[in-house]
Amino acid sequence: MKYGIPTDDGRTVSAVFGRAKSFAIYDEAVPGFSIVENEGANSEHGAGTGAAAFLADKGVRIVLAPEVGPKAAEALKAGGIETRSASAGLELTALISSLGSS
Amino acid sequence: MMTIAVASGKGGAGKTSFAAALAASIGPGSIVADCDVDAANGAIALGGSITRREDYFAGPGYRIDASACTGCGACAGACRFEAIKPSADGRSYRIVPELCERCGACVDRCIARAIGTFEKKAGELFVSQTRIGPTLVHAELEPGEDTSGKLVRKVREGSTALAGADTAIVVDAPPGIGCPVIASLSGCDLVVVVVEASVSGIKDAERLIELLDSMKRPAVGVINKAGLNAPMDTRAKAVLERAGLPLAGEIPFDPALRSVEESGKTWKDVKGAAGDSVRKALASVKGAMAGIARKSDHGQGKE
Numbered sequence: 001m002k003y004g005i006p007t008d009d010g011r012t013v014s015a016v017f018g019r020a021k022s023f024a025i026y027d028e029a030v031p032g033f034s035i036v037e038n039e040g041a042n043s044e045h046g047a048g049t050g051a052a053a054f055l056a057d058k059g060v061r062i063v064l065a066p067e068v069g070p071k072a073a074e075a076l077k078a079g080g081i082e083t084r085s086a087s088a089g090l091e092l093t094a095l096i097s098s099l100g101s102s
Numbered sequence: 103m104m105t106i107a108v109a110s111g112k113g114g115a116g117k118t119s120f121a122a123a124l125a126a127s128i129g130p131g132s133i134v135a136d137c138d139v140d141a142a143n144g145a146i147a148l149g150g151s152i153t154r155r156e157d158y159f160a161g162p163g164y165r166i167d168a169s170a171c172t173g174c175g176a177c178a179g180a181c182r183f184e185a186i187k188p189s190a191d192g193r194s195y196r197i198v199p200e201l202c203e204r205c206g207a208c209v210d211r212c213i214a215r216a217i218g219t220f221e222k223k224a225g226e227l228f229v230s231q232t233r234i235g236p237t238l239v240h241a242e243l244e245p246g247e248d249t250s251g252k253l254v255r256k257v258r259e260g261s262t263a264l265a266g267a268d269t270a271i272v273v274d275a276p277p278g279i280g281c282p283v284i285a286s287l288s289g290c291d292l293v294v295v296v297v298e299a300s301v302s303g304i305k306d307a308e309r310l311i312e313l314l315d316s317m318k319r320p321a322v323g324v325i326n327k328a329g330l331n332a333p334m335d336t337r338a339k340a341v342l343e344r345a346g347l348p349l350a351g352e353i354p355f356d357p358a359l360r361s362v363e364e365s366g367k368t369w370k371d372v373k374g375a376a377g378d379s380v381r382k383a384l385a386s387v388k389g390a391m392a393g394i395a396r397k398s399d400h401g402q403g404k405e
Contacts, residue, residue, distance in 0.1 A: 015289025019255050044161045044204075044249045067317050069284045085318075088289060 001028045003099065004060035004081075006051075007092060010035045015088035017068045018048030025058055026096050033096055048072030052079060064095065103262070104391055105271045107290040107319075111306030113277035115298035116326040119359070120383075121274040122147040122234065123369035124294070127384045128270045130235030135261035137254045137286035138276035139225065139243045149233030149366055150240070156227045158241065158256065160249040161204055163222025168194040170216035177208035177217065200246040225253055227260060234368060236272070237264060251281030258285065270391070277306075279313045287314070291394050293321040294387055295347060299334045300327065304341055311345045322350040322390050324383050329354040350390065351383025 005013055006020030014020040019041045026033040036058070040050035048068070052075035055063060063076060064086035076083055086095055108121040118136075122144070125132045136144030144150065166177065166186075171194035178186040178195055185201035186208060188194075197208070199222065209217045225243040232238050239261040241253050254276075261271050275286035287293060293314055297307040307323075314321050323342040328335045335352070342349055353359070356376035359369055369380045 016255075017288075019252070019285075042252070044252060047251070067288060067319075069281075069288070070313065070316050073316065 001062065002026070002058065002060045003028075003062045003064060003096075004055040004058070005064045005086065005092060005095065006038075007035065011092060013064070013066065013086050013088050013090045013092065013095065015066055017063075017065045018051045018072055020051070023051075023055065024092050024096075025060065026099070028099075033092065046071075049075040052076045052081070055079075056081060103265045103267060103269050103271065104292075104395060105273060105290045106387070106391060107273040107275050107287050107293045108296060109275035109283060109287060109293055109310055110277065110296040110298065110303075111279060111308075111310035112298055112300075112303045115277075115296045115303055115307075116324075116353070117277075117296050118143050118147050118274050119363065119369055120294065120296055120324060120326070120353075121272050123380060124384055124387060125236040125270075125272040126234050126368040127370045127381075127388070128236070128272070131268075132236040132270045132272060133261045133264055134232075134236050134238045134240075135257050135271055135273045135286075136238060136240035137257050137273055137282065139241045139250050139253045139257065139282065140276065142240050142242055144238055144240050144274050145228075145230055145232075147234075147363065147368065148230075148236065148238055150230035150238045151232075152228050152230045154229040157223050158225040158227050158243075158253055159221050160224035160247060160252060161222070162219035163199060164197050164202060164204060164206065164208065164217055165220050166195055166197055166208075166212075167216045167218060168196070170214050171195060172214045172216075174213070176211040176213070180207040180211040182207065224249060227253075227256055229260065229264070233366065239264065250276075251285045254282045254285035258289075279309050283310075284313070284317070287317060287319055290319060291398075292387075292390055293319045294350065295321050295323045295342075297323055297325050297338045297342065298327050299325050299331065299338045301334070303327070304334070304338050307338075308341055308345075311341070311347065315345075320390075320394065321347050322387060323347040324350050324387075325352045327355040328352045348386075348390070350386035351379055353379045353383060 056079040224247040230238040
């Protein structure tokens with residue numbers, strides 16, 4: 001199961017989704033997590049839907065974020081990606097270790 | 103750091119006035135992020151003077167090099183926005199910047215490879231000091247330009263960069279419920295919904311409340327221009343109650359509110375009954391802010 005979490009600083013959860021500077025990708029099968037730059041962060045249009053497509057391409061099935069805009073939410077749903085709430089500012093390491101119990 | 107957005111749905115409901123009064127009431131340490139980048143009025147409400155400015159580039163603009171252009175007109179044929187016109191001497195073509203949507207279709211069609219890109223300024227970002235006290239972060243989009251959501255994000259980032267751990271940022275949201283509004287509301291701790299007590303004011307507030315619901319933002323309501331039509335006031339209250347938004351206050355329609363702004367102050371300084379309702383609403387909003395601060399995990403509990 002792959003998770004995607006928006007992060008600006010690579011350490012904590014970002015308050016935004018579509019224009020977050022990067023995403024932390026956590027794969028249950030692999031220890032640790034990787035940070036991938038969100039190329040769409042600076043795009044003129046469709047940053048939210050672009051981020052949804054970006055994560056879908058990476059095989060993410062669950063997004064953990066404080067909030068996701070309406071169009072991004074639709075795109076994630078269409079891609080079969082579940083969205084779960086996660087507080088902004090939460091440490092990524094803490095959030096990811098709490099996922100083991102799901 | 104706490105971020106409070108003031109939004110309404112309808113334009114002219116009283117967002118900027120209320121946001122200015124809220125920031126003035128919090129104090130000179132607060133920051134106002136004026137996110138109405140199409141028609142910014144925060145600087146007027148707060149008496150701003152610009153201390154810093156920065157050009158905003160949304161994306162590349164396209165330009166035809168007249169000397170390389172063969173005048174074939176394929177670009178104009180490709181353009182779906184009628185943005186490419188013959189030049190004055192008829193020997194080449196030129197792209198009208200205000201009409202160009204930057205789709206790049208012309209570039210694909212040009213055999214002479216005469217179309218190149220340039221950094222097209224789409225707006226400007228500012229930081230201003232204000233006579234009222236708070237620091238103002240604001241921006242203006244060039245007419246005809248889009249990417250307002252992206253520019254609002256930059257205003258938000260600019261205000262966060264200036265904020266300390268104890269700073270309150272008041273976000274003056276634009277009207278509507280589109281991308282610039284979403285960018286204004288995202289990551290805010292509290293949203294104040296200003297409901298103008300009129301048919302369209304209430305209808306637009308309902309659309310905003312729907313958006314807030316999907317974004318799961320905690321919100322309170324302030325009814326503005328009350329006292330003109332009792333059934334309308336009742337309807338406004340009912341809409342807020344149905345949505346579960348606590349009523350922070352009810353501000354009557356009163357010319358004194360406009361005169362105080364014309365004299366260079368904010369609503370919080372109005373004398374009389376109207377001023378009392380404003381101050382009551384402000385106290386209520388600050389109470390909601392304190393409640394959120396107490397609940398937050400980041401130890402920001404301040405009494």
